Amino acid sequence: MEQLLPIGIFLFVLFLLLGTGVWIGLALLGVAWVGMELFTLRPAGDAMMTVIWRSASSWTLTALPLFIWMGEILYRTRLSEDMFKGLSPWMARLPGGLLHTNVVGCTVFAAVSGSSAATLTTVGKMSIPELRKRNYPENLVIGTLAGAATLGLMIPPSLTLIVYGVTINESITKLFIAGIVPGLVLAAMFMLYVVAISRFSKDYKPDPEPEMTFAERISNSRFLIPVLLLILVVIGSMYLGYATATEAAAIGVIGALVLAATQGSLTWASFSESLLGATRTSAMIALILSGAAFLSLSMGFTGLPRGLAEWIGSMELSRFELLMMLLVFYVIIGCFLDGISSVVLTIAVVEPMIRQAGIDIIWFGIFIVVVVEMAQITPPIGFNLFVLQGMTHHEMNYIARAAFPMFLIMVVMVFVLIAFPDLATWLPENMRQTAAH
Template structure:
């Protein structure tokens, strides 16, 4: 009961502080300090020393370096005609489906997820490209924002994925097998999202107006040529990882270098484009990274309050079946996702939850994908859903409206988690095929 009250106290503090209109990063710091002071009986001196150390350590995280590099790459693509070609290249595939170019959010995020290990970077890059076009063409604003919030989270599931690397190191399982295991579930979630947009367009045609022939004059062969720059970047980034030449974080630098070379070869790289992309990337990166760093402060506060450990201990004492255990763990991770980032959730909970999973006979590769999906759910749930904040900055909409738009896609992702539980072969088929 004490653990539940402490957890509830932290959640109430987060909603209260952010609800008062505080900047997100400042709100996270305030919640961290107040939680340790009121719920943990820490002195302000001890709080200052602890949080200063964590702030420095989180800000110097090597994994964090991938985010500004991928965002910079996205800004370069956005400001060149490559972004327009991405949109036009996806359009012939999307226009034949009810829902039209709303599907470009799904297709675009799925493609960019293959060059980015970051959900926030995927959301920011594709959102920069599609939100304006969809609004100008009269597509439903709620569906546009919601589909982008949901599809942006695929940056964590479709390889390369930083969260998968963290899990693989902690669980001592093959990271390459984890990457293979994430492909089909990622495509499954993308298919569910597109199916939802399909159904919405059929039931409510006004939400996705049909395009005219003039607006959709690109042929399928031309679309492949238009998509070739992005496909080449996917090949370079993923190829550098699977060839062993670069880690996922280093692959971000490889992708950025390839983008610069590509733009220079096409004579599109100018000082105005470079400096404008750099300025915008700095602003976006500061927004995203400041939230991530301050989330590490909150993760530390929650750790000192023993919330993850105590909740996991309560679960262990229940003597559950594998199905019951997964149901409880799903709820457990959804609660943690309300106020922690994915890496913090993984690092803090796995030492306790993984032994429970292994004891229940659950495959650790399968559980890694299940955990990433749970982490993705946290990306689109308030009050600390990073994709929601990115979209709030891109669209200017209120956080509550963005969260409400993302809710159907939250439910669809829960359905995907249920499907991989009922049919674990969706996750394990590719890793087993690779082993064979």
């Protein structure tokens, strides 16, 4: 196959650069530069300058730093303490008890954060000390938190979906709306696991919670009202067609600042820290996207994506076989790269394949996010595992074992998505018709 030489050169240069510890964005730029010099007559510097400017000046991309900033502001408020106060009276009555606060807390915070790491850190700071105090099994505390925090990648606003939408030139709002139902289904599957394990595990003997009246529970729920209102305004403005993803992000930032100010936790220090945190994360993602855009151009000149798509097309795989192949491919890649890097690095090659197979682009965005979520809890590079190791001081092997049931639940979720594609496609299609009327 004539494509083998370019593939070999691209992979060799990529792993060489990554192995030397070069930032992933710079590694992608380096690989693309080598490809341009070896396989084209076009000046590499001129092409790089044009592509980087085009990728960085996308108006859609402005939603990314705004949603990151919103998450950073809320991460530095008393939100986590208030969320536990509001959630625990209701969760205590469910089979499995307060372990559900990990799943529900992550689901709620995912809807205002967009980042798996920010969701994990915020909810973990709140729940780990409280659940340890009540003698919940340590492996379940860590496992449910590791798995549920990945919901930050799917439930809108999702940074991975923004990056996917920008890379594949698809509506961010439609992708956000598509992520709502699968995100809630996955959260429900995590909660069912907690219920099952609490019934059948002999080690599950947490301290019982004190009884609370219905009025006391309602009183504690007031702590949840501000963040739930923010979620409704941000997602509702997009769903009802009043705001684009970028405008909703700007509304979210203003709402988060107001929320922090009314809590009394908005100081000049927390404001500047949130701004610097958002700038650092946005700059890192922008560099990766620029490198990926240049690499896509370079690979396009070699004919590599088209050649690979034709090769896979010649294998005459069914749609299901292609998805299984991509599932294994992304799980393996996710062992070595973070989620956003996995998406931008591969989408130029994968997009022609899925279009040729007739797979819905919106649906595939949700499929890829579920698979990338798995990568967050798979060693050796699973980012959530590193965050949890820093928070709990357990060995990596222990954390990975605790998170493994959550990995299996996500595998089940992939098959649920394949069996019921309407989970991801019905809401955005319905939204489109509503907007048309």
